[in-house]
Amino acid sequence: MGMRKSITSIIMAIASSITVVTIPRAAQAQAEKGFICDLNSGVPTTTYRDGKGTSEPWIKWVSEHFSEAKWTPQARCETVSKRLEQYRQEGKLKYVTLGIENDQQIICVASRDNGPCEGIVYTLKPGQDGISALNNLFAWGSGQQNLESSYESSTIPYINVGDRLNNQSN
Numbered sequence: 001m002g003m004r005k006s007i008t009s010i011i012m013a014i015a016s017s018i019t020v021v022t023i024p025r026a027a028q029a030q031a032e033k034g035f036i037c038d039l040n041s042g043v044p045t046t047t048y049r050d051g052k053g054t055s056e057p058w059i060k061w062v063s064e065h066f067s068e069a070k071w072t073p074q075a076r077c078e079t080v081s082k083r084l085e086q087y088r089q090e091g092k093l094k095y096v097t098l099g100i101e102n103d104q105q106i107i108c109v110a111s112r113d114n115g116p117c118e119g120i121v122y123t124l125k126p127g128q129d130g131i132s133a134l135n136n137l138f139a140w141g142s143g144q145q146n147l148e149s150s151y152e153s154s155t156i157p158y159i160n161v162g163d164r165l166n167n168q169s170n
Contacts, residue, residue, distance in 0.1 A: 035085040037077040044077035045139070046084065048165070057139040058084075080122055084109075092118045094162035096137070098130045105130045107137065113158050131157060140164075 033051030035058070037044055046059040059080065061073035087093040092111045099108040099117035105124045108117035124133055134157055 034088060035081045037074070037081040039074065039077075044074040046077055046081045059137060060139050076122065083119065083121060087119045088165065090119075093165065094160070095158040096121065096134065096161050097158045098134055098156050107134060110158065113160075134159065 033049055035046060035048050038047040038055070038057070039045075044061040045057045046061070047055050047057050049055045059077075061077040061080075063073065084093060087109045092109050095110040095113060095115070097108060097110055097117070099106050099120075101108075101117075101120060101123070104126070105128070106117070107121040107124065107130075109119045109121060110116060111118055124130055138159070138161075
């Protein structure tokens with residue numbers, strides 16, 4: 001009985017010394033910063049959350065072109081949102097431009113103006129006008145010619161998305 005009582009006392013002493021660590025609310029909000037696939041509007045949308053509770057739609061996925069190959073708008077939204085978040089965390093998401101991979105035209109990211117593609121965003125449909133697709137890619141600038149692009153210095157536009165991310169993070 002004496003042994004059991006001392007073990008109980010030791011356990012009580014250990015339990016009373018354990019401190020519960022709570023994460024401050026600001027740290028929780030910060031952890032939610034980044035790109036997600038938002039399905040709330042009914043249209044799969046790659047959305048950027050700035051960590052302060054503000055969300056901005058970046059890409060609306062409406063084309064069913066690849067759906068026969070199980071590449072539905074939702075699947076593309078989820079995949080591209082994960083890619084953009086990975087590129088953002090790696091510091092590669094500064095510019096979005098066009099490139100070629102496996103003889104197919106792609107939209108890709110570059111960490112510097114007029115720099116090489118450093119990560120694929122997605123592959124364009126065969127025969128699709130890449131410059132038009134790039135200029136109409138972002139929901140926040142759809143249809144605007146060469147959004148904050150250095151198009152004059154290159155034959156291919158480089159859309160500056162890094163400044164947009166930085167402006168939202170302030």
